[in-house]
Amino acid sequence: MFVDRLLSAFSIRAKVLLVLVPLVMILAAVGVVSLQATGLLQSRLRLSSEVLETLSGFRDVSESMNRFLAQSSTENRDEALASLNRQGATMLSLQEAAADVGSDTRALESSESAMSAIADSMDRMWSLHNDELSIRHDLTANLTEIKRVAADLELAAVKIRAQVRNQENSGKTMLREATRSIDTASIMQRLSENLVNLPAGAMQTPEEQQQALMIKKAMKTVKRVVATGDDGQAVANLEQAISRIVAGSGLDSAFLHSLGIDLNAFAPRLRNDAIQHMIEGTHAVRALDKSLAESETLVAAVASVSQDADSIEIEINNLLRAASPENQKRLVEQLTKLTRDTVAVGGVASSLPDFHKMEEILFLQGDAIQQNTEKLVKIAEGRQAQYADADKTVQSIWKNLVSFASTQEHDAHRESDFARLLSTAATVAGVLVALLAGLGLMATLRAPIERIAKRMQGLATGDLQSDIAGCQRKDEIGDMARALEVFRGNAVSKLEVEARAENDRKMADQERTDREFERAQLEKEVSSAVQTLGEALSRLARGDISQTIDRHFHPNLEQLRRDFNHSLSVLRDTVSHIDENTQQIKWGTNELFKASDDLSRRTERQAASLEETAAAVEQVTATVRNSSENACETQAFVSAVKEHAEGAAIIVTDAINAMGRIQDASYKIGQIIGLIDTIAFQTNLLALNAGVEAARAGDAGKGFAVVAQEVRELAQRSSAAALEIRHLISESSSEVAVGSDYVGKTGDALHSIAASIVQISDRIDQIVSSSREQATSLAEINNNVNVLDQGTQQNAAMAEQTNAAAKTLSDQTVELSERLAGFKLTDHRTAHLESLAA
Structure with a gap:
């Protein structure tokens, strides 16, 4: 204290x-x-x-x-x-x-x-x-030079091998052409034999037509063998004749016989040319065997050099990544291999241009690479x-x-x-x-x-009468006591203010009660107006538009009642007018339906009649048209017969002249047959010598031996064919004389037939003219009937559509009347609507 x-x-x-x-x-x-x-x-x-x-x-x-x-x-x-x-x-x-x-x-x-x-x-x-x-830069340059030289060597070697192979292919091509020429000559020979032996009046067979097609494909070789002078013109004529046989244009036996003789003349020349080409091709292929082997060896050796260059590139890259003595040793081994393979190329590079210069470059670059890699390590x-x-x-x-x-x-x-x-x-x-x-x-x-x-707790419990101690102190505790005294005075004043506030609250509650009574009255009037309007709208929903709202609403809602009554009046008038118009439409629709139905039935009957008429006219027209066409075909046939008869007369005259020329040619053919027989004998000897030479050549001459055997067989067949031709010529000479007499008689008969055919042709021309005029008239009548038939059918279709539309409109009008009957109007209007609906 x-x-x-x-x-x-x-x-x-x-x-x-x-x-x-x-x-x-x-x-x-x-x-x-x-x-x-x-x-x-x-x-x-x-x-x-x-x-x-x-x-x-x-x-x-x-x-x-x-x-x-x-x-x-x-x-x-x-x-x-x-x-x-x-x-x-x-x-x-x-x-x-x-x-x-x-x-x-x-x-x-x-x-x-x-x-x-x-x-x-x-x-x-x-x-x-x-x-x-x-x-590294020097190594890259050295490697680039080695790669370039290796690529040049490989390119040159490949070119040399390609040249040798081209020469070999040329020789083989010559042998294949010779083989095809021999086959063509054989086909010519067989076709010639068939055509020369063809009976009089016979035509070519499908087999001969196929042989002619094969000869046509080989005409390029024939032209090469014989391409100048009169022989060239003969080849052109032969090509035209072969084309006619391939086309199958109905050639006679005389033409085919003449063609067989021409083919027999060309076959030996084509066979001799093929044998010559076969000999030349065989020598060319045999001469290239050594060159081809040398070129293959050269390409293989150069490929090794190119592989060595690639391996050197790999080893250089390994050395550049890790410059170790082991990697440098492997690189030196690859350089040694490159030198060895380059020397090997020199042994087979006699045909390789500038090889020694390339070899020197490879050696110099290899030495430079070895020195640079040693420095790099x-x-x-x-x-x-x-x-x-x-x-x-x-x-x-x-x-x-x-x-x-x-x-x-x-x-x-x-x-x-x-x-x-x-x-x-x-x-x-x-x-x-x-x-x-x-x-x-x-x-x-x-x-x-x-x-x-x-003391603060006492103030909190409501003790406002006790004094507060410490107000006389000069420190902060005295300030707190004095402030607490002020709080006590404020609490007393607060109680007085709360009493006055309670009185004011009671007066405010009375005023709020009065306002709530007035609002309840207003809500009651609004509720009554809404109920009345709801009942009127319910009647409107049921279709009852006869009653309006007569009771007055609150002034704020009176305008809503008047607007509803006005809308209801307008709706009644509208429904009445729609119902009257609907009844009028219904009556008109019924009348339209009856008229359309009558028109449709009449139109259908008319269309049936026109259709029967059109069918009858069409049948008559077809009959006349058929007759006219038959007459035209007959006229064309008679004209063709007339032309054939006139041509036949000319042919008979030519045949007589040809018979004389055939007799002259038979003698010349006999001489030619003797020459052919001599040539066949010499060819047989040549083929025999060629077989002997092929046997000496061993395996390399097997193919040539087969060709020689084929040539011998062809020569033998040529000799046999020459004998048969000589026998046939002697027989044909005697037959030609008899044929000349028959041909003269045939010419006279053909002239008489031609005169009769001219008269028949004139009569048929008149029939054709009349038939054409009748067909034209019937076609015009048929077109007019068809036009009428189409118009009638269209009218019938339109009548059906009109009838269907009228029926649909009538049904819709009835439905609209039934819906309008659901509205309830005033008494006199309701009675009027019911009478109209009935």
Whole structure:
């Protein structure tokens, strides 16, 4: 109590300051000690951080050096040097920080001097890289030249082989053409025999027509064998005759017999030409056997050189990726193989142009590649040695920095222990002072505050009469007591105000009750009006439009009642008018339906009659048209017979003349047959000699032996055919004399037939003219009847459509009347509607 009275004249702020000043002084002392310790620790931590940063930087230096060694580019070199320079600046900063805290800097100075050695190693590695780039460029040029020469060799060898194969193909083509010519000659011979032996009056057979088609395809070879002078014209005539046989244009036996003689003349010449070509082709193919083998050997040897060039390219790429002695040894082995294969090409390259120059280029480029790769391996080893020295230096710097960091860690622990001891002592002193100051404040502040709190609880329970103690105090507790006194006066005033507010509330409740009564009255009137309007709308929905709303509504709703009554009146008038019009439409529709039905029946009967008439006219027209066509065909047939008869007379005259020429030609053919027999004998001897030569040649002459045997058989068949032709010519001479007499008699008969045919043709012309006129008239009548029939059918269809439309309109009118009957109008209008609906 004494302390409270002593300190009551002072404010709480002064009391707190009086207690806190010693505490603050102690805390200040603790802060000064902690600041000193923190400064020491921060210096040590900053130094340790710079050491760690330096270690991390040297790791970056090592990585950048590895990248530069793996890929020596300007960017990687600049990056490594920049990383090394950054580490130099960091090392200087680390030395300054160590000197500030009094640490030993000898290890840092040794590391700084070692960094200059790393820079020198980087410069030497860069110089070796430039030398390596130059060697790589030379290797690329050497390889490109080898690849070019190998490609040129391969191209030249392939060209030589292609030339030899083209010559071989030319010889084989000549043999194939000769074989086809022999086959064509055989077909000519068989066709000639068939045509010469053809009986009088017979036509060509399908087999002969097929043989003629094969000869036509081979006419190009025939033209090549015989292409000038009279023989050329004979070939042209033969080609025309063969085309006529292929077309099957109904040739007679005389023409076919003459064609057989022509074919017999051309077949030996075509066969002799084929034999000559076969001999030339065989010699050409045999002469190319050695050249073809040499060209294949040359292509294979050049292919080996090209493969060696590809293998050298692969080994060079391997060496450029890893310049090791093993890769260089494998490359030298491939170069040796290239030299060996190039020498092998020289042994078979007698036909290869400029080979010695290409060989010299390959040898020179191979030697250059071997020298450059040896230099490249030495450069790679030198770069690896320089990198090892630089990496060893980096490792030594790393060890120095690790040792320096351990020293700094030991010093930091020692200074941290000293700072921790000072902080603990200052903290204990501060706690003691704080306890004493707290007890003093509690003694001077607790009792007055408890009295004020108890009086505040009394005010809260409604005790407004008791006095408040402490109002005379000069500190903050006195201010609180005086403020509490003001609160007590305000509470008394509040009670008075609440009494007046209760009186005002009761008056407001009375006024609200009056307003609610007036609103209920208004809602009742509106509800009545809505109910009346709803009943009127229900009647309207049921079709009752006879009653209006007669009871008046509230003034605000009266206009709605008048509008509803007006709308209902307009709707009644509209329904009445629609119903009257509907009845009129119904009556008119019934009349239209009856008229349309009558018109439809009449039109159908008329259409049936016209259809029967059109059918009858069409039948007559068809009959007349058929007669006219038959007459025209008869006229054409008679004209053709007339022309054939006139032509036959001319042919008979020509045949008589031809008989004389045939007799003359028979003698000449006999002479030719003797010559053919002689040629066949000589050909048989040549074929026999060729078979002997083919047998001597062994396997290489087997094909030629087969050809020689075929030639012998052809010669034998030619000799037999010549004998048969000579016998046939003797027989044909006697038959020609008899045929001449018959042909003369046939000419006289044909002249008489032609005169009779002329008279028949005149009569048929008159019949055809009359039939055409009748057909034209009947066609016009038929067209007119068809037009009438189509018009009648269209009219019938339109009448049916009109009848259907009238029926539909009548049904819809009845439906509309039934719907209008559902409306309820005034009494007299309702009666009128019901009478109309009935």
